[in-house]
Structure formats: structure tokens, C-alpha cells
Amino acid sequence: xxxxxxxxxxxxxxxxxxxxxxxxxxxxxxxxxxxxxxxxxxxxxxxxxxxxxxxxxxxxxxxxxxxxxxxxxxxxxxxxxxxxxxxxxxxxxxxxxxxxxxxxxxxxxxxxx
Amino acid sequence: xxxxxxxxxxxxxxxxxxxxxxxxxxxxxxxxxxxxxxxxxxxxxxxxxxxxxxxxxxxxxxxxxxxxxxxxxxxxxxxxxxxxxxxxxxxxxxxxxxxxxxxxxxxxxxxxx
Numbered sequence: 001x002x003x004x005x006x007x008x009x010x011x012x013x014x015x016x017x018x019x020x021x022x023x024x025x026x027x028x029x030x031x032x033x034x035x036x037x038x039x040x041x042x043x044x045x046x047x048x049x050x051x052x053x054x055x056x057x058x059x060x061x062x063x064x065x066x067x068x069x070x071x072x073x074x075x076x077x078x079x080x081x082x083x084x085x086x087x088x089x090x091x092x093x094x095x096x097x098x099x100x101x102x103x104x105x106x107x108x109x110x111x112x113x
Numbered sequence: 114x115x116x117x118x119x120x121x122x123x124x125x126x127x128x129x130x131x132x133x134x135x136x137x138x139x140x141x142x143x144x145x146x147x148x149x150x151x152x153x154x155x156x157x158x159x160x161x162x163x164x165x166x167x168x169x170x171x172x173x174x175x176x177x178x179x180x181x182x183x184x185x186x187x188x189x190x191x192x193x194x195x196x197x198x199x200x201x202x203x204x205x206x207x208x209x210x211x212x213x214x215x216x217x218x219x220x221x222x223x224x225x226x
Contacts, residue, residue, distance in 0.1 A: 004156075040218060041218065042218040042219060045214075048213070059213075090157070100162070101145075101162050102214065104156030105156050106155055107154070107155060109154070
């Protein structure tokens, strides 16, 4: 079975801190994604990567950056955390470009105070 | 504009009371329609992929169907353990636009014993 592992289930950070969210997948998938999920808004794509060192902005990239130095690892960085970045963050990986399902991690609940 | 709308927002059923969840979508060049189950505080878990109108897939008490404009997730004789949020997502288009998946806001299902 595909396994996508996020480094933390819960995080509490202070406003202005730099925050790193880590995600590792074990199925050699080319494509990896970061979403945030908020009540009533569904999942919104922050960034995605289709290869090592490649990244593309999603729908809401402002205030975030990403890093993919190895195929199995995709990191989301909050450069200077703000309270409006309090959310559930979900990492996902997928085997090919189109028509295949994504596999999600367990999520990281981030609270910025 | 590509869009996914799920209804109802919430559905309360008695154990054994069959019903359907709706996912209406607008997308150019459907590449795939996906159903996921999400339990509270966890990441979405993949259920089904449908590719073309008329296609149906089943898993235990769940059956997913697809037309050109919508998909239904039929739940037959639900049990309390079927309580969860069910997410619908579509992938379509071409180029990098076909790379992204659009999620609906989900239907929260409650099944009472």
C-alpha cells in the first residue's frame, strides 16, 4: 500500500515564525501536492511538484514556498506564519499526470497564535 | 470555469436507510472523477475513480455512478461506521491545467444506529 507520511499531526506556532511541514511518500511517485483544508472551502491547492526540484504554484501560493530535493520528500514552508494560515494541511502523492487517484497523508493541524 | 458542487452539505440517516450523495461538475475534457472518504482529523482515503459517462463502480455498501454532468454516490443500508465526509474531485483539461484536481466541499454523512 502507498504510504504518505506527514511529520507532525499537530503544530502550534507563533506569528512570524518560519514553519516547515515535511511529507514523505514511499511509492516512488513523481507527483506530490500540498493542500490546505478549511471548513466550507474544501481542499485548495497550494503548490505541486511533478519532479525533483520542479515546482508549480497552485491556487493559493501566497505566503508559502516548497522544496523538493529528493523524489520521496516534499516540504512546505511558511516563511512568516500568520494567524490566517491556521488550517489543516494535507500532503498527497500521485503516480502519473492524469486520471489517477491521489494518496493523502494523515494531515497536519497547524495553529498559529 | 471548472467547478465541483456537492449536495447536500450534510445528510443524517438512520441505520439501514439508503440514500445518495450528489456531485455536480463542470470541466472541459474530463480525465477522471474521484470519490474519497475522510474521517474527522484524518486525510482523505481513496474510494473510486470514474472515467466516462455510464461507468459504475461498487465497494461494499457504496456504489458510484457517472453522467456527463454529475456523479452519485449511492449508499445502501448504511451503518454507523459509514459516517464520514465524502469528497468528490474532478480532473480535466489539458496541459498543466489538466494536472490539477478540483475538490468539492464535501458531504458530511451521519448514520445513527
